[in-house]
Amino acid sequence: MKKKRPRQDNANIDKKFVTEQGRCGLDVIKNDLSSNPCCVHGPTIIFKRNTYPGCDGRQFYACAACRDKKDCHFFHWVDEKISEEKRTRWQEQIDLARPSETHSQEYDRLCKVRKADAKDRIYCTTCCQLLTRKEASLHRPCNLRIPVTDELLNQPSLLLTPKESSKYEAQYLFACKSVDVIINLLEGISANKVLCVGAPRIHEAIVAKQENCMSSLMLDIDRRYSAFYSPGKFIQYNMFNHHFFDGEDAKQVYLEFISEGENLVMVTDPPFGGRLELLAETLSSIQNDWRNQNKKEESSILPMFFIFPYFMEPQVMESLPHYTMLDYQVDYDNHPLYSSGTKGMKNGSAVRIFVNLPPKQFPLPEDGYRYCKLCQRWVNLKNKHCTLCKGCMSKDGREYRHCSACGKCVKPSWKHCGECNSCKPQDHKCGEYERLQQSALCFKCGVAGHKRKDCPSVQGIQDDTREPLKKKCKKKKEKQKIYE
Template structure:
């Protein structure tokens, strides 16, 4: 289901996080999420269930109104359809197949079309498919399944982009220096691989890792204590109670091994369901802690683009966005080289103490000091300048305009303040719809109505000849700056060329 906050017809879609024991219907990706379709001025929108993992009906066409009465026959047909789309083998069967595959003396084959390690009895069935031959399936290759498996790159479902080696090594080196010996890898198969490879090399202290991922193909390579088939958007374990028990056992710190979670969700995913799932994992971790008066929140590193900072901080106020730029091997833009953009927008959001995360000098980072009291995170790698009159940092190309009492481009039209996004329900500029005191009441104020301006909602007085000029509460479209000023910040060397 393609989701967005509003459309041209004045409709909006909001997610409703269900509380209590109410059970949602399930699609092949597990329990669905509840959404509400809202319209300006209406008392209450109609609610419906849709897939948690896919934003495109072509990928998963599940749809059900909340108040629909579903017949028993339809429920049985739905369950049968879900079963037909499940992996062809159980996790235990995959493990058994992998042991047999390793024992093959010669003639190992991997079907690239089916993404499956083949046993000799299956070669004939896959004879017409594209194959990887024995020379390509070495022990080293099998220890790095992300290099064998074709990434699932659908932007509206899996969006499986893999860390570049340098970003992966930085993450693992940082976690090791901070004393973490267990890493819960949620959607980060490359990090999981690197931990296992370093353990095999024996050059550093051993670390444990557990991979939670919706890509069931990794079950071919990892045991039940190393991988769980998991949907991070609805906190669903496809392996049932046994798989969730594996997570609980991993989160236990009885041996003094500190645990941290590192997650790299699809960038098109909804923040609130992700935060809800991560909070449930954190709550499971908290309940397993034996020390009294200790940390109440599980250490987390959430990897996401910087423009989601307000939404993430709304869900996790204790988080801080770090300045490290995460690169990906198979993303067309978020990587270094001639085919990538100069700066990746992907950052680390974490509840770790920022000063403890030392960014690598070899990648061009350095520690710089500023005379300003409030922090500013240089989110896209550029050097911003501070305006003493606006009391905020702006783009280097902007100049302070005395007529508009704000900074803008030198050739901007004076008198046109940037548009605002106010409350979708009552028109107030002081809050959003989710915090509106009149959220469940029909709007009766006729003083304002809504118009669209560059995809933003603006209030306008009736019978007014010109658009009402209002004070900007947010930055213009395409400009992202931090919400605070800093006394110190990490910068990139090549930003001051």
């Protein structure tokens, strides 16, 4: 009887496997990516999954961009030897994934299509190609969009169907109002060049408005944009491993762009489910490239806009400690929650802009925001300054209230619980969080009372009272349909 194949670990899935002792964690192991094997999305990342408290998980290589094995099947244990046969198969998969036309050939096609009338322009959504009416007969089984106006050629985000894979390249596009605000913020700090890592709507707005004295280069993993922009305006790029799909030629275009002009600003709108450790490494790499190309001192700062939800602020601050969150609520056109429509969040979008410059340099629209002289930054009109907390403490756009018992500002819907001795949601169960904290075991040493990041063993502190779990982590050999 054929044995059932064991379930494969997958690198980037943030799914948490619940055990009797608690939940497992997934660690990113930092190393020189040039020594890691490559998948179709560039150099892979080393991950380690801790399956239960006290178990030192086994390390494995997996895709940097995809958090679901359906999008990228790459998987290999770090401690297993890589055979030449396997390397050959991996390279075959990379070769098969390359587009049939180069970026320059696609740009030549764009120039040809632009000369035709709008009614004779066609976009094949199946093959992701611009066509003329004479070429339509070769794409009869495909889905064709006719006509393609100048507006659609200049704003391809209106033409392209947004991808919806929440674990790979989900595409949510800024609303027009948010685009205008971000452009105004860029102009306010005298930006003349903008590096858009993602953020296609920002790139489109800058390219379309040549009179604003700004130029833009977009780095994005979506290859479809190469049909609408020249190699000097768009580069296919993986923001989770700083990988340029078109090799050194594309990287040279990027380096030349960031080396020309003093007032360069970077804007990035990464997937909200991506690993912040990897994004922080990429931002650091871009910062270092900018310094090296312009011969800047180590203390020089490349201004960056990092767009992410406010409820991820603690994680952002952990990976990007020098960033500050602005109060502006970024709206999206096609997101079910982060929009100003009827289906959006009741308190407005949860997405904010994190910046690495003083927040007072970024004035927000006066119709919904005000300047707080004490905090020296622009805040939401409902974000009242608390003299006790010495700041405008609201995060979600509501007016927070100060709790004297807690000694801090809390959400207006929360009530102080005497049993928990803190403010909690009205429907909470008293002591539940504390009981979970006390019973949950550390995934590093297997002892209750602290988390893995606060573990004494991580901090180099020896504690003879700690007893590691006796259970051993079983190593499972995995097989792959494509890469094995």
